[in-house]
Amino acid sequence: MITNTTDINPNSDVFPLLSTSPEILGKISSWLSTEEVCALNRTNKALHNLITSSDRFMKEVVKGSWKALILSSSELRRNPALQRQVFKSYNAAKRNLKANSIGVPTDIYLDSSANLFRIPFFRKDKEVVLAAVVGKFGGYLLQEASEKLRSDKEVVLAAVKHDGRALAHASKELQSDKEVVLAAITQDGSAFWEASKELQEDDEELILAAVTYDALAFNNASEKLRGDKEVVLAAVRRNGSALQGASEELQDDKEVVLAAVTQNGRALAHASKELQDDKEVVLAAVTQNGRALAHASKELQGNKAFVLAAVTQDGSALQFASKALQGDKEFVAEMVKWNGLRFTEFPEELRDDKEFVAEMVKRNALRFTELPEELRGDKEFAAEMIKRNALGLTELPEELQGDKAFVLAAVTQDGRALRYASKKLRGDKEDVLAAVTQDGRALRYASKKLRGDKEVVLAAVTQDGGALQYASKKLRGDKEVVLAAMTQDGSALLFASEALREDEEVVLATVTQDGSALLFASKALRGDKKVVAEIVKRNGRALEDASKALRADKEVALAAVTQWGKALAHASKELQDDKGVVLAAVMQDGKALAHASKELQDDKEVVLAAVMQDGKALAHASKELQGDKGVVLAAVMQDGKALAHASKELQGDKEVVLAAVTQGGRAFAFASKELQDDKGVVLAAVMQDGLALAHASAKLQGDKEVVLAAVTQDGKALGFASEDLQADPDVLEAAKISVSAANQTCCNNSL
Template sequence: MFNDRLAAANRLSKVAHQFYFFQSFLGIHNTCAQQPHYYFHHHAHTKHLDPSITKLVKDFILDKNDFLQKHIQTHGSLQHMPLLFQSDKKMVLEAVKKNGCALEFASEELRNDLQVVLTAIRQNGMSIQYASKSLRLDKDLVIEALKTAPQVITILIPELVQFYSNHTSKESLSSILELFIVHEPKVFKFLPSHLHDLIEPSRVLVRNGMLLKYFPRHVKKNYAHVMEAVSNHGLALKFASQKLRNTENVILAAIVNHDAALQYASDKFKSNEEFILYTMGFTRGRTFIHASEDLKKNISVINQALSYDGMLLQYVPDKSDLSIRDREIISAAIQACDSFETLQEIISLVTVKNPSLIWNDQDLQMDILMKAVEHISSSNIDLFNELSKNEAFLQKAIEKDSKWLAWYDMNSMSREQLKEMISKYGLKEFSEKYINYTSDYDLVMHAITTNGGHNLQYASESLRSNLEIVNAAIENDASTIRFCGKTILGNNEIMKRVIEKEPQYFIYGDATQLLSNKEMVLFILQEFKAKKYHPTMDSVLIKLLEGLSEELRNDEDVATLCADIRSGLSLHYFSPHIRSNLHVMSHAIANDPFSVQFIPENSELRNNFEFMMRVVSLSGQLLCYASKELQDHAELVFQACKSCSNALEFASLRLRNDFNLVLKVVQLECNTFNSVLAFASKELQNNKEIVLNAIQRNPRAYLEASEKLQADEQVAMETVSQNGIFLYFMPESIRNNLEVVLRAVENDPWSYAFVTSDSIRNHEQVIKIVGLELIEKIDRYDQDEVFRMRYLALYD
C-alpha cells in the first residue's frame, strides 16, 4: 500500500538523472507546491521518463499530503514544506513538538501565536529567537526558554537592552536580568561583561557559585560574596582572590560543600596537619587526596585517612620511608574496607606496587583473611569448617567474633577452662552444639553472674523457671524477665522486683492478672512517678492504660495517679464518670490545662465557675471548653483574655459587643500575628476609640477595622506610626496623603515602595528621609517583593 509505494519511490531516487524531478513530483519545492500535477506532466513529457515510473510517481502524488504529514511528525522539519503547511497551525504544532527550531519556517502569523511559540520553546529554548518580536520580549517566555537554553540570552540581549532602555529605567533592566538569573543562574555567564555591574552578585552566587568566574576582580575579593559562592559550590574557591584562598573560614565552607576544593586553597592549609586531620573528619578522609606531599608521608595522617576509606591507599606516595610498603599503612587500609570488593581492590593495589609483600607477611595475611571472613556469608559451612582447622586463625577469630566458638572443641577442656570461656563469651555460642550445658545449673548460674543476666535466654526451660536462677538474672538485668518461664511471670513478688528496677518491664508479665489487680497497677504507676516519667515511656504506659480492666477504668485512685504521671492525656482511657470527677480533673489540669478537653460535653464540670476559672487562668484559649453560660460571664471571659487576649473569640456574641469589656481586652494585647479586634463585633470594629486603642498595641488591628475607618486619616496615621509597612494595605487615597507617607517612611523607609503618586515619590521631604541610594535599591523590587521582605519577616 502506501509504505510499498514509498519504498518504491525511494528506490527510484537512486536514479541520479531523475532525482531532482522526483523531489519535484512530491511537491517538496514550494515553486511547484500549489500545482504538483501540472508540474509532473510538464517534466514527464520533456524528460521522457519511463511510463511505469511516471505512473508510480503520479500515484504517489495522490498521497502527497499523507507523506508530508508523516515526514513532519517523524522529523519535525518545515524547511521545504509547502506554504500551505507552514501556515497550518496543526501541522506547525506537530513540527515544533519534534523540533522547536522548526518555528523558523512557520508563517509570520504562527510565529506570533503564543501556543505555537511556547510549544517550540519547551522543546528547544533556542527557538525563541524565531518568535515574533513581541513574544521574544515576553519575560515569561524568555524564562521558559532559558530553562533549556541559557545561552539564548546572547541572542536576545540586544533587543532586551534596547526595549528596557527605551521604555523603563536602568533599574528595570537590572531587575529583569536578575529575574532571568533567579530562574536560570547560567544566564549570567552569557551576559556581556558591561551588564555584569547591573546584577547584584548575591542573587547569582547563592544559586550557582561557579559563576564567580565571570565576576570582576572586586567581587572575587569580597568575603561575603565568595562565601556565598563556595557555600553553593565548593570548587568556586578556584576563582576567589589569593587572599581569600588563604582564609580559613572560606576554605572550610568550600570543603564542606566539596572536599576537592582543598586543591584551590593556599599551600599553607594543604600542609597544615591539624587542619587536614580536622577536615578529614567530615569528608570521610577525602581531603587527604589534596594534602601536601609531606603530609601524605606522615604516618598519623595516613592512618587517619585510611581509617575512613581504605581506597585512599592509592594516594600514599610510592617512594618514601612511610610508603605503600609500610605494613602499618596497609593494615589500616584493610581494616577500613567495608566490602569484599573494596578488599579485593586494596589487595590488587598493594600487589601491583610490591608483589612479594603480602605473601611474605603472615600477620598481614591473617588481617586480610579475617577481613574477608567478615564479608562472607555464614552459610558457607564448608569454608568455615576448613578455616577452623587453623588453630592460630581460630584463636584470633574468636577474639574478634564469638560465633567462631561454635567451631571450637569444648569437650577437650577442663571444667575450670570451660567456666573461663563461658565467663568471657557467655552461653550463646554453646547453646546449640553443647545443649547439655544449658541444663547445667552450675554453668548457667556462672554465666549469669559473670557474663550477664541475658544468658538466661539460653538456659533450659526448667532453669528459666528456677527462682534462684531468675532472681540472679533479674538482679543483674531486669529486662531478662522476658526470658522467664510462664510460672514466674505470674509471680507478683518477682514482678515487683522487676518493676522496682524498671517499671516499663511490667509488659513482660501476665497482663490479664497484672492489669486487673488494683494493688499491682497502683504499684506500677507509683514506680513510674518515682522514676520521673518521661514522654519516651508513652508507648509502654499506653499499653497499661489500654489493658486496664473495666473496673479499674472507673477507679478514682488509678485515674488520679495517671493524671499526675501522664497529664490529662491518660484520661482518654477512663470512663465519662471519671472524666467528670472534680478531684481527678483538678489533678489533671494542674499537670496539663488542656486535659479539660476530655471532660464530656454534657458534664456539669464545664459549668463549674471556680474550676473553669482555674482552667482559663492557666490558658485563656481553654475558654472554648466552658459552658455557654460561662462564656457569657464577663468576669470569667476577662480572666481568660488576661491569659490570652485572643480568648475573646470564644466569648458570647453579647460580650464581643460589650464596649467596656472589648476596650479592656484590646488594651491587654501585645504585638502578635493576629489582632484581638478580629473577634470583636462588626459594630465595635467600626468604633474609632476601640480601633485606635487596638492599633496602639498591635498595628495589625488596622486590618480588622471597618473599611470606613481604614480610610480614616487619623487611624492610618496611628497605624504607620507603629509600622510604616502597613501603608501597603491602605487605600489609594491614604497612600497619596503626604502627611501619612511622611510618617510611614520615617518609621520604615522601605514603605516608599507603596507610594503610587509620582508627586509624592519625588517630594523633597520624602526623598530626604528615604535617601537616593535606598530609593535606587527599592526600585529594583516590586511592591509585593518589598512587602514579603519587610512585613512577613516580622511575623514568620
C-alpha cells in the same frame, strides 16, 4: 494431494517437483502464514527464485498472505495486478476482523511498517498511514506516504504529535499551518526549523514555544519581534540564551537582561558592555551560573565579593577572576575553605607553589590523590596528610605504605589504617599493637602470626571484645583471653571455643555483664538449672535464652522476675498464670502485668501490687478492674497519667480526678468534659501544672482566678488563656514574674 499446511516440509522435494507450475505452487504457499513464507524464502532456493521473479506465483501467494509481497523484487511490487490482489486480500482481512468485533489492530499491517511502505498501494491508504505514523517507526514514515496524504492535516497532525521532526515531510501548506507547526514544536522544539519562513519570522506564539527548546529559534524572528520588549521578555524568561537574538537596544535594557541572566547566567555574554559592568546584573548572573563571571567586566572580575559569589556557585569560575585575585594566596585559601576548590581548579601559578599547597594540605583542604605526582612522593606532604586523616594511608605510594614511621603515625591515630599498610608492616608487632590498642578490631588486618600472639590479642580484646573473632583458634580457647573479651563485651562469647562456651565460670562472668550473652553459651549450660539460676539472679534478662524446660521452672523464673520483672515475658504460659511468680514480677516492675495471664490481669491483689509499683500498669488490667475505684485511685496516686487507662465513668469521678491531678496536673487531659468545666478540679490541676489550663473549658480559660493560678505556676500557660485575659495587666504581671523566676532557676542550675 497436499491439503493442509502441516503436509508442507520446506526441506522436502515437493517444491522442486512443482517448480514448473508456479500457479499450483503459489496456491499451496497461500495456505501459509507470512512468517512461514519468509522461512521458506530463506531455506528453499527454488521458492526464493519464484518469490522474487514470478508474478504468476506471487498472484496466488498474496491471495492468502498479502504481506508476502514485501519479499518480492521492486519490479513485482510495482505490478498493478499484484497490487490489486494485495488490496483485495488486505480489505478481506480487515472485514473479517471487524465482523468478529476485533477491530483492525495496527499490527495487521504494521508489524513491519517500513517494509510494507515499499508497496506503493499502502502509501495511499489513509488508514494505514495514520496507524503507521503513530506506530513503531513514528512520524518518520510520513515521508513514505503519498503526496496527497502528506498534505492531509489529520495525517500530518498525527505524525508530528508522535514525532515533531516529521514536519519536514509535510506539504508546504501544512508547514505554514500554525496548528500543525505548534503541535510539532511542542513534541520536539527542533521542528521549528521545518516551519515556513513566515511562521519562523512573524508568529510570536510559535517563536516563544520554540525558544523554550532552542534559544537560536529567536534569531530567526523578524526584526520587529526581536525589538519588541514584551516578546523578548517572554522569550528570555523561557530561555535566557534567547537574549542573543534580541535587538541591540534590548540587550542594553536592564529589565530584559536581568530576566535573561536569572534564567541562564551565561546569557550575560549577550548583554551590552554597560550591563556587563552592572553589579546587580552580574551578581544575578554569577549566582545562577558561576562561569558567567567570564563575561563580566574586568573591574568586576577583580571584585572579591563577585568572585566569591561566582566560585560559590561553581568552583571552576575562579579561572575567570582577575590575575591579581588568582595570585592572592589568602583569597584562594578562603575559596578552598568555604567552597572546596579542587586542586585542578587552583590558579596555575598556585598549583606550582609548593608552600601554598603544603598549607592547603595542613588545612585538610586537599586530598592526597589530587596532588601532582612529584608532591605525592614528598614525605613532608604525606606526613601532613596522615596527621589529618589516618585512612589517607590508602592514598600513599606503595613505598610510603611500607614506611614504618608513616604507618605507626597512621595506626596510632586510627587503628583501621593498618589495612593499608604493607604486608611486612602488618606483621610488625609494634605497629599492630599500636593499631589494636586504638581499635581492637584492627586485629583483622594483622598477619596470621600476630593474630595468634597472646599479647597482641589481649590488647585487642581489651579495647573491643568483638575482636576475639579475629584471634587464632588457639587463643579463642584461652580462658584469660576470652574472659578479657567478655569483660569488655559479653556478646564476644559467641566467638569463644566450644569448650569455653561450656565453662561455667566464663559463662557466669559473661552473663553478669550482658544477660543476652547466655544465647551464645552451649546448649548444655543453657539447660543447667544451677548455672541458669545463678545467672538470672544476677541478670533476669538471661531467662530469655534459657532452655524451654528452665523457662517453665518456677524457682528459676522467680529468681529472674525478682531481678527483672519483665523477664515474665519469657516464662512459660503456666508460670505467667502462677500468682506467686506474677506478684514477684509486678512488685519489681508494674508493667510486667502486660505479660501475666488474662486471669491474673483480672486479679485485684495482683493488679493493686502492679499499679502501686507503676500507675501506668493500669493499662494492662482487665476492663473490670480499670473500672474499680480502689484500684484506679491507687494507680493515679502513683502516677496521675494512669487516669488515661481508667474507665469513662471514673474519668468523670471527682475524687479520682482530684487525686490524679494532685499527683500530676497533666492528668487533667484525661478528665471528663464535665470535670474540665469544674472550677475546683481545674484549680487543683493548674496549681500543680499551669499548662493543664490547655484542657480547661473555654469558660474557665476566661476565669481570672483560674488563669492567675495557672500563669503563677507556669508563665507559658498564658497562651491558653482567653484573649481578654491575655491582655489583663494582673495576669501579664504574674506570667512575667513566673517566667523570670523559671529562667533564673535554669541559669542557676546551669551554673
